[in-house]
Amino acid sequence: MAPRLRSVENHRAERVGVPAPAPADLGAATASVRGLSRRFGDRAVLDDLDLDIAPGEFVALIGRSGSGKSTLLRALAGLDRSVTGELTVNGTVAVAFQEPRLVPWKRVLANVCLGLRVADARAAAGAALAEVGLTERADAWPLTLSGGEAQRASLARALVREPRLLLLDEPFSALDALTTITMHRLVVRLWAHHEPAVLLVTHDVDEALTLADRVLVLAGGRIGFSCRIEAPRPRDRNQPELTALRTRLLAELGVDTEGTK
Ligand code: ADP
Numbered sequence: 001m002a003p004r005l006r007s008v009e010n011h012r013a014e015r016v017g018v019p020a021p022a023p024a025d026l027g028a029a030t031a032s033v034r035g036l037s038r039r040f041g042d043r044a045v046l047d048d049l050d051l052d053i054a055p056g057e058f059v060a061l062i063g064r065s066g067s068g069k070s071t072l073l074r075a076l077a078g079l080d081r082s083v084t085g086e087l088t089v090n091g092t093v094a095v096a097f098q099e100p101r102l103v104p105w106k107r108v109l110a111n112v113c114l115g116l117r118v119a120d121a122r123a124a125a126g127a128a129l130a131e132v133g134l135t136e137r138a139d140a141w142p143l144t145l146s147g148g149e150a151q152r153a154s155l156a157r158a159l160v161r162e163p164r165l166l167l168l169d170e171p172f173s174a175l176d177a178l179t180t181i182t183m184h185r186l187v188v189r190l191w192a193h194h195e196p197a198v199l200l201v202t203h204d205v206d207e208a209l210t211l212a213d214r215v216l217v218l219a220g221g222r223i224g225f226s227c228r229i230e231a232p233r234p235r236d237r238n239q240p241e242l243t244a245l246r247t248r249l250l251a252e253l254g255v256d257t258e259g260t261k
């Protein structure tokens, strides 16, 4: 089958992080999707979509509002049984959503333990909270947390499951700019330490450029565009290669950047 993906491979800055899949690696992909479709009524939101995510790869998925990003993520999480096509995920999957979705009548530690089936769930949850810098808030009620703290708790709850595929659905979009920068650093640190494959859904092109090994654009129910980012981390968003990619990605999203910086 002819690939539908268009990709740019002309960014040759020194490469850091985990490489995106070479064709020979695809048999070992952490997530593999073939011909995935999802209809709501007459509308095909996902339409014969193909995607592979390599072990340890950090992929960002961008797309216009309503383009089907969350629908794809829910399918990968196994939360949508009405999709058609082939979908294979090797290993545990964990999800963090835009709203942290903490249970309000359980304290933070108990939220992280929720549904966890390991020998010492409290110890594992405590270690995850330490990793996200939330040890002091372990006994707090969720409603007393700041937005950033709640997202840290949500990340701890995902991490404690030791996922091979970590799905993040716009997890930082409700946070203020400074908190978001801190969260970006935290996510990169956690990713480097635990090495899950990550699929980050975001509507923020700069967030995708800051974090990902590969950026995908979802349009028309398929991955319409894909590019690798090989700039070392931490990244400076004003690097020329990132500036060029930003312009390209915005064009793929249908945003006219003429006359703007
Ligand atoms: P995105 O996350 O890219 O903003 P979504 O995946 O949430 O988009 O939704 C894609 C499209 O599918 C939207 O038009 C949305 O209204 C529609 N949709 C999503 N879930 C449902 C549902 N359960 N029933 C009907 N339509 C839905």
Ligand code: MG
Pocket (backbone or CB within 6 Å): 069, 070, 071
């Ligand atoms: Mg969404």
